């Protein structure tokens with residue numbers, strides 16, 4: 278027979294402490310996660326997605342570049358494809374513009390209007406943007422196209438999350 282016998286009172290005390298601790302952890306974990314989630318989100322926003330575009334092949338003519346990545350929404354994972362209009366400016370600097378029109382969210386195309394060549398054109402309400410993505414005054418869009426941050430890795434273009442253009 279063991280010398281360490283557990284009394285009924287001790288057994289109840291251990292059991293209630295264990296169950297109480299388990300329940301407290303269950304309540305605290307979501308709160309802790311909620312508190313640190315924004316910190317985790319900053320890291321995700323810093324992710325860059327590989328495209329199939331070689332940096333050396335980028336010219337001064339805007340070209341459509343599609344790139345895909347997996348997006349997790351709670352338990353549901355899906356493949357998302359985004360598009361950028363990419364070119365090199367007069368200084369050889371890469372410019373990657375979001376195609377999403379800042380008026381009501383249609384998709385803009387490069388050089389798509391015969392009347393307004395060398396501009397981005399939105400077919401929905403004839404919105405127009407200059408080559409650098411700035412909205413043409415007196416057309417429906419009130420803001421410039423968003424800009425993708427970019428990186429070069431192993432000769433390929435990587436794009437981050439499109440952000441509103443910083444005012445000069």
Ligand code: FES
Nearest residue numbers: 378380381399404
């Ligand atoms: S959605 Fe582009 S001009 Fe209206």
